Structures are given as C-alpha cells and as structure tokens.
Amino acid sequence: MKTxxxxxxxxxxxxxxxxxxxxxxxAMKMGNPVVMSEIHGMAQRGGVVSTELKIGHSWSPLxxxxxxxxxxxxxxxxxxxxxDKIGEDGCVVTNTAPIMPFxxxxxxxxxxxxxxxxxxxxxxxxxxxxxxxxxxxKEAGHILSLNMxxxxxxAAVPDFPVEKTLLKESMEDNLPEKSLEINYKAFNRGFxxxxxx
Amino acid sequence: MNIKDILTAPEDEKLFLLGxxxxxxxxxxxxxxxxxxxxxxxxxxxxxxxSKIAKDAGIYFEFSTNxxxxxxxxxxxxxxxxxxxxxxxxxxxxxxxxSLMSVVYSGVNxxxxxxxxxDPSIFSSQNEQDNxxxxxxxxxxxxxxxxxxxxxxxxxFGYEVSExxxxxxxxxxxxxxxxxxxxxxxxxLDKEERMGFFHKDPKRFVPVPEVALVNHRKLVEKxxxxxxxxxxxxxxxxxxxxxxxxxITLGSAFNYVMDVVEEGDLxxxxxxxxxxxxxxxxTVLKFIQSVDKVxxxxxxxxxxxxxxxxxLGKNGIIKKVHGKLDGTLPLIYEFNPEIVRNGINKVLGNxxxxxxxxxxxxxxxxxxxxxxxxxxGCPHRAIYYAVKKSIGDLNLKDVIFxxxxxxxxxxxxAPYEAGDYLLSMGSSIGTGCGFSKAxxxxxxxxxxxxxxxxxxxxxxxxxxxxxxxxxxxxxxNRTTAMTGGQPHPGLPRDxxxxxxxxxxxxxxxKAAGAGFIETINPLNLKKSEEVFRRALQYPGxxxxxxxxxxxxxxxxxKKKKFIVEIKENCDNCMVCLENLSCPAIYLAxxxxxxxxxxxxxxCSMCIQACPEKAIGIKKK
Numbered sequence: 001m002k003t004x005x006x007x008x009x010x011x012x013x014x015x016x017x018x019x020x021x022x023x024x025x026x027a028m029k030m031g032n033p034v035v036m037s038e039i040h041g042m043a044q045r046g047g048v049v050s051t052e053l054k055i056g057h058s059w060s061p062l063x064x065x066x067x068x069x070x071x072x073x074x075x076x077x078x079x080x081x082x083x084d085k086i087g088e089d090g091c092v093v094t095n096t097a098p099i100m101p102f103x104x105x106x107x108x109x110x111x112x113x114x115x116x117x118x119x120x121x122x123x124x125x126x127x128x129x130x131x132x133x134x135x136x137x138k139e140a141g142h143i144l145s146l147n148m149x150x151x152x153x154x155a156a157v158p159d160f161p162v163e164k165t166l167l168k169e170s171m172e173d174n175l176p177e178k179s180l181e182i183n184y185k186a187f188n189r190g191f192x193x194x195x196x197x
Numbered sequence: 198m199n200i201k202d203i204l205t206a207p208e209d210e211k212l213f214l215l216g217x218x219x220x221x222x223x224x225x226x227x228x229x230x231x232x233x234x235x236x237x238x239x240x241x242x243x244x245x246x247x248s249k250i251a252k253d254a255g256i257y258f259e260f261s262t263n264x265x266x267x268x269x270x271x272x273x274x275x276x277x278x279x280x281x282x283x284x285x286x287x288x289x290x291x292x293x294x295x296s297l298m299s300v301v302y303s304g305v306n307x308x309x310x311x312x313x314x315x316d317p318s319i320f321s322s323q324n325e326q327d328n329x330x331x332x333x334x335x336x337x338x339x340x341x342x343x344x345x346x347x348x349x350x351x352x353x354f355g356y357e358v359s360e361x362x363x364x365x366x367x368x369x370x371x372x373x374x375x376x377x378x379x380x381x382x383x384x385x386l387d388k389e390e391r392m393g394f395f396h397k398d399p400k401r402f403v404p405v406p407e408v409a410l411v412n413h414r415k416l417v418e419k420x421x422x423x424x425x426x427x428x429x430x431x432x433x434x435x436x437x438x439x440x441x442x443x444x445i446t447l448g449s450a451f452n453y454v455m456d457v458v459e460e461g462d463l464x465x466x467x468x469x470x471x472x473x474x475x476x477x478x479x480t481v482l483k484f485i486q487s488v489d490k491v492x493x494x495x496x497x498x499x500x501x502x503x504x505x506x507x508x509l510g511k512n513g514i515i516k517k518v519h520g521k522l523d524g525t526l527p528l529i530y531e532f533n534p535e536i537v538r539n540g541i542n543k544v545l546g547n548x549x550x551x552x553x554x555x556x557x558x559x560x561x562x563x564x565x566x567x568x569x570x571x572x573x574g575c576p577h578r579a580i581y582y583a584v585k586k587s588i589g590d591l592n593l594k595d596v597i598f599x600x601x602x603x604x605x606x607x608x609x610x611a612p613y614e615a616g617d618y619l620l621s622m623g624s625s626i627g628t629g630c631g632f633s634k635a636x637x638x639x640x641x642x643x644x645x646x647x648x649x650x651x652x653x654x655x656x657x658x659x660x661x662x663x664x665x666x667x668x669x670x671x672x673x674n675r676t677t678a679m680t681g682g683q684p685h686p687g688l689p690r691d692x693x694x695x696x697x698x699x700x701x702x703x704x705x706x707k708a709a710g711a712g713f714i715e716t717i718n719p720l721n722l723k724k725s726e727e728v729f730r731r732a733l734q735y736p737g738x739x740x741x742x743x744x745x746x747x748x749x750x751x752x753x754x755k756k757k758k759f760i761v762e763i764k765e766n767c768d769n770c771m772v773c774l775e776n777l778s779c780p781a782i783y784l785a786x787x788x789x790x791x792x793x794x795x796x797x798x799x800c801s802m803c804i805q806a807c808p809e810k811a812i813g814i815k816k817k
Binding site for chain 1: 199344376379380535610774778
C-alpha cells in the first residue's frame with residue numbers, strides 16, 4: 001500500500017504542530033497507520049517549523065525529496081524552500097501572506113516576489129492552491145485560526161485521505177472549546193476556497 | 198488529544214503519542230514513584246508532561262537544579278525501593294556521569310531508568326555525542342527504541358530487568374524518536390501508592406575502595422548474566438529470510454532500513470537490535486553466519502560495528518563488515534532513507550549513479566534564510582544593546598564575550614555579536630576566569646538564570662577567590678526559556694506547581710564575595726548603560742543581574758497596552774533597525790521604517806534607543 005505523505009511547513013508560532021496532530025489523530029480514527037515527525041527546539045524563536053506526516057504503512061516518518069503528495073505551507077517562502085519534497089502528482093496548498101525573516105534587510109538574497117513564488121510552485125507541482133489564509137483567519141474571527149484555514153484547505157484537496165467529519169471531530173478533541181466556533185468557520189472557508197479551485 | 202489523556206486513557210486505547218509522551222505513559226504503567234530531570238531538548242516534553250500530571254498521578258516530580266542532582270535524587274529513591282525515572286538530553290548525561298558511574302556499581306533496589314535523548318545532526322545542542330558509549334563506559338544495560346510504542350513498552354520491560362538484576366538501565370533515544378509521533382496502544386496503569394524505606398547497607402552503598410572492588414566484581418557478574426538474557430531476548434529480532442545481505446541496525450536507522458528494503462523488494466535480511474548492551478554476541482554471530490554480506494547501519498559513531506568486528510575476531514571468523522569504517526556510510530549526522538538506500542545499494546553492487554546524477558541537476562533557487570532570533574521585546578536584546586553601547590562609550594577594544602546555553606546564545610548573531618566562546622552549561626564564567634588570566638582584554642560573560650543555578654555558582658566562587666577581573670551578566674528572565682519555560686530554583690514555585698522558597702541570585706552572588714553587584718531592569722536603558730559603564734571599569738569580579746521576565750511568558754494571553762509608531766521626524770538613521778534589530782521593526786518597500794504592531798511587545802527599547810526621539814507611543 002502506498003502511503004499518503006504530507007509535508008507541513010511554516011514559521012514558529014503558526015500552529016503547525018497542532019494542525020498536524022489534528023490531522024494525524026483523525027487519520028488514526030479512520031483505522032490508518034500514521035507516523036509523524038516534528039522538529040521542536042530552536043524553531044520556536046521565529047525559525048522554520050516543519051512536520052512530516054505519513055498516512056498508511058511506513059516505518060519511518062521522514063519524507064524524502066520527490067515523495068510528498070501534499071505540501072501544506074503556512075508561509076509562501078517556506079513553500080518554495082520545501083518544494084523539492086513534492087512528488088510527481090503532488091499538490092501544494094500555500095498561504096500567500098508572507099512573514100519576513102527578521103534579518104531580511106541584511107540578507108544576501110531578497111524575499112522573492114509573490115508572483116515568482118507562485119509561478120515556481122505552479123511549475124513544480126501537479127496543482128497549486130494559493131489562498132491568503134491570514135485574511136481569511138481574520139475574517140473568521142481570529143488571526144490564530146490561520147492554521148485551521150490551512151487544514152480546511154488541505155481537506156479539500158482531491159485524494160486527501162482523511163474525512164472532513166473526522167477532522168472536525170479531531171479539532172474538537174484538540175482545540176479549546178471557546179475558540180471552536182471561529183476555528184470551524186476558518187476551516188470551512190479554507191475548505192470552500194480550495195474546493196472551488 | 199489532551200495532555201491529561203496520557204494519564205487517564207484506559208487499557209487498550211490507542212493514542213497518537215510523541216516518543217516523549219509515550220515515555221511518560223510507560224513510566225506510569227510501571228508504577229514509577231519519582232521522576233526527575235533538568236530540561237533539555239529533545240527530552241524536554243517528558244518533564245513538561247510530568248509537571249502537569251504528577252499530582253493527579255500521585256507521584257513526585259521535580260525539575261532538579263541540574264542533571265547530576267536529578268540522577269542522585271532518583272538513585273537514592275531507587276536504593277529506597279521505589280521505581281524512578283530520570284531523563285535528560287545527551288550532554289546532560291555528561292553532567293550526571295560522575296554519579297552515574299557509581300550508581301551502576303552499587304546497584305538499585307527499586308527499578309531505575311535513565312533516559313538519554315541524543316541529538317544526531319545537532320538540531321539544538323552543542324554536539325552530537327553518541328551516548329551509547331556511556332553504556333560501555335559505565336557497564337550499564339542499554340535499550341534503544343525505534344518508535345513511540347517501543348519507547349513505552351521498553352520502559353516497562355526496563356523496570357523488570359532493572360529489579361531482577363538490581364542494576365539501573367540506560368535508554369537511548371534520538372531526536373527522531375523523541376519527536377516522532379505514532380500510534381501507541383496503552384496498557385493499564387499501576388496506581389498503587391508507595392513509600393520507600395532505606396535499609397542501610399554501607400558495604401554496598403558507600404564505595405570506599407574495599408567496597409568498590411567488590412561492587413565492580415559483582416557488576417561484571419551481573420553483565421555476564423545479562424549477556425545470556427540479551428542473546429535470548431525477543432527484542433532482538435530478525436526480519437525477512439533473504440540471504441544476500443544481512444543488515445544489523447537499531448533505532449531510527451532500523452525504520453529507514455525497513456522502508457528502503459520493502460520499497461525496493463531488496464534481497465536483505467534485517468537484524469533489529471533493541472536490547473543493545475551487553476552486546477548480543479550470539480544473536481549477531483548466528484545472523485552473520487546466515488547471510489553472505491554484512492552491513493551495519495547505525496547513526497553517529499560506529500559503536501555496534503566495532504562490536505560486530507570483535508565478535509568475528511573472537512570466533513576466528515574472517516568476513517568483511519560494511520558500515521562506517523569502510524566508508525559505506527557517513528561517520529557523522531543522522532541518517533535518512535536516501536543515505537541508507539545508497540549504502541545498501543553500494544554493498545549489493547546496485548548502480549545508484551542515476552539517482553545521484555538527478556540530484557546534481559537540481560537547480561537551487563537562492564532563498565533568504567530564516568534563522569531563529571530573540572523575540573520582539575526580549576530583555577536579552579536590551580542587555581546586548583546596552584552592553585555594546587557602554588563598551589563603545591568607554592572606547593574598549595577586543596572585548597571577549599564568553600556566552601552560555603539558553604536563548605541568549607542567539608546573541609552571537611549580528612548586530613549583537615556578543616558570543617565568542619562556549620563549551621557547556623556554566624562555562625561562560627569558568628572560561629571568563631581563563632580569559633581574564635590569559636589576556637589583558639576586557640571580558641564580559643553572559644549566563645542565564647537557570648544556567649547560573651545549574652553550573653554557574655562554583656566558577657563564580659572560583660573567579661572571586663582567584664582574584665579574576667571580569668564582568669558577569671546574569672540574564673534573569675525568570676524562567677528556563679529556551680526549553681519552553683520550566684521553573685528553576687529562583688522562582689517561588691516548584692516543578693509540580695506548588696509554592697516553593699525562592700532562592701535569590703543576588704544573595705548567592707553576595708555570598709560568593711563579588712565586590713560589585715548591581716541588579717537592573719534591562720528595559721531602563723539609561724540606567725543599564727550607567728551600571729555597565731561602572732561594572733566594566735571595576736577592578737575585580739563585577740556582577741550585573743538583569744532581572745525581567747521572558748516576553749513569551751509576560752505577554753501570554755495579555756492584551757497590548759499601547760501601539761508604538763515611527764514619528765514624522767524620523768531621519769532614517771537606521772539605529773533602531775541595525776543596532777537593535779528587533780523583528781517588529783522593518784524597512785518598508787518605500788524605504789521608510791515601520792513597526793509591526795502585531796509583533797511589537799511594548800518593551801519600549803526602540804523609543805529609548807532612537808537618537809532623534811522619532812519613535813513614540815501612538816496617541817489614541
């Protein structure tokens with residue numbers, strides 16, 4: 001059985017690990033084997049955060065270059081940084097709201113234009129879904145619901161192996177009750193946008 | 198999942214657990230009565246979880262002052278008949294090692310597990326030392342899991358072995374196991390309440406030479422008996438029946454081997470070692486004799502590979518062993534499926550050239566890096582700014598900055614460049630003594646609060662007693678910030694959240710005899726600069742304690758009080774951007790300086806630092 005490999009990346013503080021756990025637990029409840037790798041530690045201070053999630057039988061959670069079925073990028077530069085992971089039929093769902101690296105003014109390489117990033121992502125992947133998750137999260141009621149916008153987006157990708165209803169149940173298990181309404185709203189908007197593309 | 202599920206999940210339930218979370222569940226299922234640690238990545242989550250659930254679980258947990266104390270606490274409790282769990286990052290074992298050597302000699306009554314979380318590829322450490330060497334150095338049995346389920350199950354197994362042989366057990370994980378999440382089927386909890394009792398036995402527990410001589414003989418006998426146990430252990434298991442190549446592997450490397458072998462349907466038989474010390478010689482010998490070629494796949498040092506060679510030599514067998522020593526696999530860094538695939542194919546004589554060619558063709562787009570940095574409003578930034586400014590005002594040249602382990606190590610980056618030398622926890626002060634003696638350069642050592650308690654006090658006493666001449670800056674941000682905000686002895690609460698006596702850093706520094714002691718609020722720039730100018734000119738050991746809470750903790754769940762903005766008189770002098778380098782301050786596309794109100798944490802350092810008084814609070 002082939003695994004479905006999801007590479008999730010972004011910047012520390014965006015809720016990437018929480019999102020991955022919501023996804024992984026939902027996949028587990030469907031009866032799938034699931035393994036996941038997280039990188040903690042220094043990443044918390046504005047650095048890159050990534051998780052690797054494999055649904056289906058696999059001993060190791062690591063996703064090699066050319067092996068990701070889905071790259072779920074919470075930040076566009078990080079989408080581009082991880083694009084070598086994309087598999088032949090792989091899709092990219094990316095947030096288009098950038099977070100500048102703190103040292104960007106002193107950086108040898110400038111932050112690429114959004115146009116360049118999206119073109120590059122499009123040419124390297126089977127299908128690109130780009131959405132401004134920051135604006136959508138704000139509309140949904142809280143900036144911190146950005147991760148659930150992204151989760152909703154992932155859920156709408158064709159072939160995504162985890163059922164929407166189970167993802168929502170898993171959100172209930174993992175998110176604070178008082179923020180659930182906003183998070184469901186964020187999830188649904190993310191889902192609808194990707195679904196319509 | 199809620200963290201509490203680790204404690205409350207009933208038997209047979211499946212949880213999606215991190216390796217570190219599975220370790221906690223394993224300890225609870227085993228009836229652990231005492232757990233102790235000093236936080237360090239990649240082991241930190243174990244302590245964080247115990248800290249949250251120990252009370253409900255009815256066990257004792259503490260963040261000890263350092264790893265040596267943590268191990269000693271557990272050793273005494275195990276000598277008193279309780280099951281104990283002590284865990285730390287790999288370099289923490291160095292700190293604990295003095296007592297580790299001795300506790301293996303005297304042995305334990307209640308089961309004792311010491312978990313070492315190694316960090317191959319150095320995600321957040323100062324080295325990638327391979328702590329499997331400690332098993333050989335201390336003669337302590339070693340268990341090495343490959344996934345969270347095994348972490349949990351091996352802890353239960355470890356306690357049984359520990360008590361049967363009255364010996365502590367070492368468990369070695371790596372970052373990829375500590376931070377691997379997988380499905381874990383849990384067993385029932387052992388909730389019995391236990392109280393220890395220490396039966397005196399100085400002929401066993403006090404290693405004067407005559408006792409240590411006997412204990413060492415007993416230890417070697419125990420390891421001899423354990424040799425039989427490992428060779429009959431179902432934990433060391435063969436996968437597959439092909440004979441062209443036999444791969445001996447363990448831990449994360451085992452996962453990569455299995456994926457590579459299954460995906461390519463390769464003619465490989467795999468021996469997975471899990472109970473790895475004493476080295477299962479008979480098991481390995483039998484395996485080697487059943488295959489044509491042998492490859493050892495292990496991360497970091499060729500520890501098993503040398504053991505395999507020893508087994509062959511001992512049995513007079515001539516057979517080539519592939520691995521790190523013959524260059525088949527790299528001697529450094531963690532592995533991944535690609536490295537393992539290449540290694541296996543090399544030994545099988547399969548051509549991997551095509552794949553290598555493909556990766557060379559790949560053009561890489563030059564992208565800006567995203568290094569971690571001090572948070573907006575971090576008091577460390579204020580201190581670095583003030584120290585650098587004071588040094589400039591006094592026209593001091595070639596100042597040496599020994600630094601230490603914590604968030605403030607990020608001060609090595611521009612524009613602060615306030616980190617010149619670092620060895621280990623507490624080394625900023627010890628090496629400060631050395632630079633003070635060896636050079637005429639001014640020395641300013643930076644050390645955090647938790648690090649000061651951990652290993653900074655003896656070198657401070659050393660500095661004063663030996664009449665050194667340098668400045669120590671203790672960055673007291675009221676937490677162990679880098680590892681996620683654990684408490685330390687300077688706080689009025691302990692690891693279980695109970696009120697606790699607050700140990701004063703200032704009183705310790707006074708007692709150590711430093712001649713210059715000042716405590717400052719780092720967010721008062723003018724005052725900080727004035728104090729630093731005096732401290733830097735003081736002939737002797739001067740100590741400045743910068744006391745202000747970590748912004749991550751201070752601002753958690755709180756609304757911002759005001760908005761900071763750039764005013765019209767800004768002349769783009771760039772002092773805020775280039776010298777302060779706060780992530781909230783940025784240069785917009787039109788060339789103007791701006792402040793991101795979302796990121797700003799209201800520290801007001803930029804307002805104080807601006808030479809034009811062009812930064813201020815936005816009027817409502």
